[in-house]
Amino acid sequence: MGITQWLAVAMIFVVIYGLIKRYETRLVLIGSGLVLCLLSWDLIGGLNAFAKSMTNSSLVMAICASMGFAFVARYTNADRSLVHYLASPIRGLGVLLVPVCTAITFFVNIAIPSAAGCAAAVGSTLIPVMLRAGIKPAGAAAAVLAGTIGSYLSPGTSHNPYVANMAGIDVMDFIAFHAPYSLIIGAFGVVGTLLFCILFGDHKGDANAKVDESKLQKQDDFKPSPVLALVPLVPITILVVGNLWCPFIKMGVAQAMVLGAVIALVLARANPQTFTKEFFNGTGKGYADVMGIIIAAGVFAAGLKSAGLIDTFVQALKESNEIARWGGSIGPFIMGVITGSGDAATLAFNETVTPHAKDFGMTIEGLGGLAFLAGAAGRTASPLAGVTILVSGIAMVSPIEVVKRTAVPMLAATIVCALIMV
Template identity: 45%
Template sequence: MMTAVGVIVVIITVYFLIKRYDARLVLLASGIIMACVAGTPMVSLNAFAKEMTNSGLIQAVCSVMGFAMVMKYTECDKHLINLMANGLSKVRPLLIPGVVLATYAVNVALPSAAGTAAAAGAIFVPLMMSAGVHPAMAGAAVKCGTYGSMLNPGLAHNPFVAKIAGVGVMDVIAFHFKANIASLLTATILITLIAYYRKEHTGYKAEGFEAEASFKVKHLYALMPIFPIVILILGATAIIPAFKMDVPQAMVIGSLVALLVTRKNPVNLSNAFFDGMGKAYGEILGIIIAAGVFVSGLTAIGLVKAFTDSMLSNPAIVKICAAVGPFILGLVVGSGDAATFAFNQAITPHAADFGMSVVQMGSMATLGGTLGRTMSPIAGATIIIAGIAGVNPMEIAKRNCLPMVGAMIVGMLFLLA
């Protein structure tokens, strides 16, 4: 009986998420309701308190978002994007694949998909349209690259999986690195072929869209967004052992170096860093906390055990569920976070029971959810890019459909290899 009630609550939860109600409110309410039905209301509240002090996640996510706000304040992100745009404008045949790869690179350094969409879209969409690329295809090319955050140690899912597995964040990234690059190359090739097949790679007459040719790029500024990533990679690979450090230290060092290079107001820069940290806790960690409460409700009402038992009886469906489940929910809801966090909290700790490692299953769920969100017409990043290009978000989603599905298939094959 309780299992049936739980299923009904989950269906209602998905409905409200699709209707774009606040994910934190929906997940919190659902988790508390299921815990109350199970007769253990304090389970959900205890989960809330526990998730609030998840130190590993707080350190990584908040420090990265603080650094991202510093890059926005100093305009170093703008210099990086314009530097890439200047190079791409000189090789028109490689413009579309180049924009996908460049956007991906920007998203690695600046892990917010919506932030990357706004910053990169404002430069790359006008650049492509002025070169004759159809507006919807220009938007699709930028959107196609907005999952580079998978390679950023501050993406909440990376430290989340690392904590469950008991390994370092860079170990998680090292595991899914090849799968991510393979999926990126697949998506890049497919979006380029679609552009040529639809004849949208050239011939469009843009009015009022001109690249920011007058912008003077400062190369040292352009290097600042990737500085902490370089430090972390050099330290994690022992190329420079002295650089071995955790994410927060690297982000603070990156912010200090940016201050020295740009000579901006130290007070304003400090405010930007802490504003970013606060925003990260409220918006990103808020979803993680709510997902934890939701999973506690699922556990209390018996759905997690029922789901786990069904997968143990049918191990063949586990790999499909880990990838396709978060992908579909990311597509439908417009955010891969809620589905991925819930899956990784409830199922991924039991990965060994299905013949998989925690990092493997967690990476599959993360990549699936991220690619689903990248394809979604209602994702915030899609809506931002559509606004810049002046097209319907659905037009961008249609062009990204095949590239994202292809990217998921190839990425999952690499993760399962």
């Protein structure tokens, strides 16, 4: 390898260090990418990558509209109503509350794709229920955390339109492709977390267990509505039914999210002006937080490409697809654990390596799907993840104690998916 390639390798370690130290992700990726482009005498390449990612219409539409709908669901209390009605029938199940709560969180996370947003809505209700039923705080928090892998079945999750666009297929077709593997990871979360909770004696209860009231959602004048509880399911239902059974209602992700938002407005009889502000606040948040990382990963990938490292790496992968198999699974998993986020590492991998999947006997959707599922599993096993800290705070327990119950099931699920997915 030449000097610029070795500099690119060194820069990768700088990026990893920056992510571990929890520096601003977009700054780390964009800065390192532009430095590599500059060292390779190709600064315009990095700037072009920035501009190209900014105007990726399919990604912008799906991600921003989905975040807008998520804000609307929160504003109308549709998300809280859904959680309320799902939680009502499960009281009194004893230790079986753990797998049931994990499954409920998984299901809700499809409708509310933000892991932290879902955990806040679900955890505020289910963690107190589990504590009152005699589940130890760490087990209660782990039950919710393990279910936050469900967002990867949501068309609003950034990775779905990202990989689908790369593979040249419809978002719903890509979700249909990886759905069995996502469900496998979900099953590992349900069963594995239960087994570890039993192993740690979480079903024996803790007389001193309590929740941090300051971290619970304020009840105010909240009154659950069975009609509003259905609103978070509207876009997903439209997309699934339209793609599978009723082609005449088939539409894009953005269109389904906007239609769901309009239905929420009508059913909630909300103030249209406030409602509109909330929707566009969500779209702006989606562009800033989600598209921002995608843009930054694109610039970093451009830097690695300019330095020639990607071509060298792809050539090595052609020698053995086992390197790609484990690099695309264990790599994102480990990065998810040590950084608390599966997004940055996964997007960088999918931007640089996944487009060449066919060169080493794999499909783009297979390798891309494996990478983002592994990254999400790593995040679910990380004590540094924002969602882990959130549920740990509600249950007033150490994040380390929580991930003791989720780490092994998530690692096992990643290994299984690596073996069967590509």
